[in-house]
Amino acid sequence: SLIYLDNAATTPMSAVAIKAMTEVMKETYGNPSSIHGHGRQANKLLRQARQDLAQLLGTKPQHIFFTSGGTEGNNTAIIGYCLRHQERGKHIITTAIEHHAVLETIDYLVEKFGFEVTIIQPVDQEITAKQIQDALRKDTILVSTMFANNETGNLLPIAEIGQILKEHPAAYHVDAVQAIGKLLIHPEELGIDFLTASAHKFHGPKGIGFLYASTLDFDSYLHGGDQEQKKRAGTENLPAIVGMVAALKEDLEKHTENIGLVQELLDSFLSEMDGTNHYLNKGNNHLPYVLNIGFPGQKHDLLLLRLDLVGISISTGSACTAGIVQTSHVLEAMYGKNSDRLKESVRISLSPQNTLEEMQILAQSLKEIIGG
Numbered sequence: 001s002l003i004y005l006d007n008a009a010t011t012p013m014s015a016v017a018i019k020a021m022t023e024v025m026k027e028t029y030g031n032p033s034s035i036h037g038h039g040r041q042a043n044k045l046l047r048q049a050r051q052d053l054a055q056l057l058g059t060k061p062q063h064i065f066f067t068s069g070g071t072e073g074n075n076t077a078i079i080g081y082c083l084r085h086q087e088r089g090k091h092i093i094t095t096a097i098e099h100h101a102v103l104e105t106i107d108y109l110v111e112k113f114g115f116e117v118t119i120i121q122p123v124d125q126e127i128t129a130k131q132i133q134d135a136l137r138k139d140t141i142l143v144s145t146m147f148a149n150n151e152t153g154n155l156l157p158i159a160e161i162g163q164i165l166k167e168h169p170a171a172y173h174v175d176a177v178q179a180i181g182k183l184l185i186h187p188e189e190l191g192i193d194f195l196t197a198s199a200h201k202f203h204g205p206k207g208i209g210f211l212y213a214s215t216l217d218f219d220s221y222l223h224g225g226d227q228e229q230k231k232r233a234g235t236e237n238l239p240a241i242v243g244m245v246a247a248l249k250e251d252l253e254k255h256t257e258n259i260g261l262v263q264e265l266l267d268s269f270l271s272e273m274d275g276t277n278h279y280l281n282k283g284n285n286h287l288p289y290v291l292n293i294g295f296p297g298q299k300h301d302l303l304l305l306r307l308d309l310v311g312i313s314i315s316t317g318s319a320c321t322a323g324i325v326q327t328s329h330v331l332e333a334m335y336g337k338n339s340d341r342l343k344e345s346v347r348i349s350l351s352p353q354n355t356l357e358e359m360q361i362l363a364q365s366l367k368e369i370i371g372g
């Protein structure tokens with residue numbers, strides 16, 4: 001049987017999300033913008049989903065914008081805010097460990113619109129709030145950091161950065177794609193202005209996500225109809241929206257239990273691996289959902305293929321780089337471009353749906369590969 005341990009790339013959908021989605025596809029096919037009964041029925045579900053989601057985030061429905069996922073949320077917040085506010089300044093701060101959906105988006109603003117970016121490098125595997133504070137300038141209009149890293153599970157000091165930015169006019173964008181559903185996150189309490197999420201990372205459907213925005217003061221990304229307060233034109237993907245909210249509700253109701261379960265899986269795997277020659281790539285503050293581990297002298301792409309042959313799916317890094325096995329820009333930022341870790345490390349990413357037995361099989365298979 002196949003063992004899936006690439007949950008940071010995407011997660012299997014939960015039964016509640018599939019059920020909720022299927023019901024909407026069958027019963028509520030009207031366009032939420034139509035004024036007839038079918039449309040009104042769809043609109044009611046849309047409003048309910050937005051309301052429920054807002055409640056889960058401790059905010060109001062008008063701050064929620066449905067998007068097609070993490071990439072669109074990041075593009076909308078970064079491009080939409082920076083283009084709208086470029087008269088105030090053209091300086092952006094981000095970190096070297098961000099997802100490409102943030103780094104490439106900022107790069108686009110630099111290349112095409114003359115923005116300037118300060119990219120914070122991790123020191124001793126960590127990004128600190130002090131580094132962000134020291135990089136702030138009068139013309140800084142946006143700080144963009146992730147909540148949790150997709151390759152290592154490392155957590156960034158979001159509340160501390162949010163606190164610092166209360167004293168500065170720069171907006172704070174947080175790519176929370178790897179943290180939403182795993183932790184209870186209330187953006188307003190954390191001083192976050194924009195927060196990006198993607199449903200397929202928390203057992204919801206692919207191609208749907210949301211952006212929390214504290215303000216309407218950003219340029220629209222998609223132009224057309226009046227949907228999403230004119231910030232994101234296009235007929236809403238109602239089945240996916242309802243599926244996403246159902247998945248998030250379930251994950252958050254059980255988030256404490258889930259994190260305990262995943263920690264137990266991780267601990268059992270690491271204790272099975274006791275005595276083997278390996279190292280971990282991580283900082284001090286870390287989510288148990290992602291384990292980045294390296295085996296001296298073992299090439300990670302071969303390791304991945306050999307595990308694949310026995311039906312175990314893991315990854316060498318983020319999903320978009322995994323297909324072409326590029327070296328990881330995250331590990332490079334943490335350990336330097338000449339580190340052997342770049343060629344030896346793999347990412348094992350867990351979900352509460354994994355089992356202790358699967359952890360045992362993984363450890364056993366890895367021991368056979370690295371021992372032989």
Ligand code: PLP
Pocket residue numbers: 008009068069070071072099101146148149150175177178198199207209318319
């Ligand atoms: N940001 C992070 C941290 C991610 O891990 C990912 C997906 O791998 C994304 C953004 C992109 O999300 P999506 O696949 O929904 O576009």
